[in-house]
Amino acid sequence: MTSSTTIKATALPDFPDVKAGDDLAALIGEGLGRANIEVAARDVIVVAQKIVSKTEGRKIALADVKPSPRATEIAAKALKDPRLVELILSESQNVLRVVPNVIVVRHRLGFVLANAGIDRSNVGPPGGEESALLLPLDPDSSAARIRDGIAARLGVAPAVVITDSFGRAWRLGTVNVAIGVAGLPALVDRRGTLDRYGRTLETTEVAFADAVAAAAGLAMGEGAEGRPVVHMSGLEWSAPAQSANALIRPIAEDLFR
Amino acid sequence: MTSSTTIKATALPDFPDVKAGDDLAALIGEGLGRANIEVAARDVIVVAQKIVSKTEGRKIALADVKPSPRATEIAAKALKDPRLVELILSESQNVLRVVPNVIVVRHRLGFVLANAGIDRSNVGPPGGEESALLLPLDPDSSAARIRDGIAARLGVAPAVVITDSFGRAWRLGTVNVAIGVAGLPALVDRRGTLDRYGRTLETTEVAFADAVAAAAGLAMGEGAEGRPVVHMSGLEWSAPAQSANALIRPIAEDLFR
Numbered sequence: 001m002t003s004s005t006t007i008k009a010t011a012l013p014d015f016p017d018v019k020a021g022d023d024l025a026a027l028i029g030e031g032l033g034r035a036n037i038e039v040a041a042r043d044v045i046v047v048a049q050k051i052v053s054k055t056e057g058r059k060i061a062l063a064d065v066k067p068s069p070r071a072t073e074i075a076a077k078a079l080k081d082p083r084l085v086e087l088i089l090s091e092s093q094n095v096l097r098v099v100p101n102v103i104v105v106r107h108r109l110g111f112v113l114a115n116a117g118i119d120r121s122n123v124g125p126p127g128g129e130e131s132a133l134l135l136p137l138d139p140d141s142s143a144a145r146i147r148d149g150i151a152a153r154l155g156v157a158p159a160v161v162i163t164d165s166f167g168r169a170w171r172l173g174t175v176n177v178a179i180g181v182a183g184l185p186a187l188v189d190r191r192g193t194l195d196r197y198g199r200t201l202e203t204t205e206v207a208f209a210d211a212v213a214a215a216a217g218l219a220m221g222e223g224a225e226g227r228p229v230v231h232m233s234g235l236e237w238s239a240p241a242q243s244a245n246a247l248i249r250p251i252a253e254d255l256f257r
Numbered sequence: 258m259t260s261s262t263t264i265k266a267t268a269l270p271d272f273p274d275v276k277a278g279d280d281l282a283a284l285i286g287e288g289l290g291r292a293n294i295e296v297a298a299r300d301v302i303v304v305a306q307k308i309v310s311k312t313e314g315r316k317i318a319l320a321d322v323k324p325s326p327r328a329t330e331i332a333a334k335a336l337k338d339p340r341l342v343e344l345i346l347s348e349s350q351n352v353l354r355v356v357p358n359v360i361v362v363r364h365r366l367g368f369v370l371a372n373a374g375i376d377r378s379n380v381g382p383p384g385g386e387e388s389a390l391l392l393p394l395d396p397d398s399s400a401a402r403i404r405d406g407i408a409a410r411l412g413v414a415p416a417v418v419i420t421d422s423f424g425r426a427w428r429l430g431t432v433n434v435a436i437g438v439a440g441l442p443a444l445v446d447r448r449g450t451l452d453r454y455g456r457t458l459e460t461t462e463v464a465f466a467d468a469v470a471a472a473a474g475l476a477m478g479e480g481a482e483g484r485p486v487v488h489m490s491g492l493e494w495s496a497p498a499q500s501a502n503a504l505i506r507p508i509a510e511d512l513f514r
Contacts, residue, residue: 173464
């Protein structure tokens, strides 16, 4: 007999605009209070990368960036601002592909993604200073810090997942994935466990934190910036907590090149 | 002002084992009744591929399969049963990569995935006839048929998504994705829409049906077979409905090869 399982994902209403130095854990605690959400230890708080990056001061004025010759060359091929390309290169281990509008890189954090996750949309009003928003320096640490801050305020430590929207190799459209994780397993390895008929399961590594990220993305809505924090409940896990690094396929195991 | 949005995903309890010829829409209708779920038109019913394939008779006895020389050759490299490899090849447009335990193919339906989505786990008790379960012949049609069947029984036509768990090029672990869609947009194209500051959004194709699939996967649980049907509510969409084909990146646009 299996029991009924309900997963809920609720976006916190009216989350304020954030700026460098803001205490995200405090704002999330207030947002949960406004939504009358009582947080439990096995709940998950999912936070959009943009607001983490903003509070951590990862917004860079393009006027301060001097593009290298290599950035200028790639920018011509990608039809991008050379200063933005300089930032993309500075955030990346290597460039995998350049086509108009997209530079696919392996990010210094290990993720393979477009434009090093650097976004120019929604980082501030137009007309003012042109700027770009980089990924957090260490999203796992950011997740742990937010988790600790929530625990200090609410007396309970829900898991925290920081998400960004990534493209995929062979499928169109972006989905939210986990780039920072605290307090839950990123990857659940079920190899060797038995199915309901007692046969050993074959393909059984499940990207749990990425599924959590994708589900929260639905609650964040299409214009993610307006609802950047989601509370989730009803999730089950038994594997130990891991960082988001567990989700990165090692270069040597890259099946798809 | 943004409003609070709650997405719910509930796995139907005690869903029965299915066999070829079973009426899945009827079983889903009964399952919704058992769970006391009142279905609305903008709800989504998410169905694991395995039970769709089983009811459609896509289970193949390996004893009936004669491996070709090519299948035997690839099987040696992949360390797989040559009869299973013969089925993988017969379901595929082309083979992209062969390594031990994994054959990455472009499926005849266009999806790039491991082992053509053919699974030997959870298809029946061991000791009996060895068999493999292929993907549905046309998962979009399967989704439409299930949707129509539910509408005929309940008087309301929720969207239907058929899911399977796929690996990813550069991330470990599988996530559920949409392989069949009826009644909702697979891909939401927001290119040209404006962000909250009035700036045009850059990266804005969202794989909506894949996010729905991933969220439902959390409710299905790690042993997906036991909870193969999930009811979701609270989703919002305005784009027209599309088939799951909309999620397949055309070969010519493959950024990642």
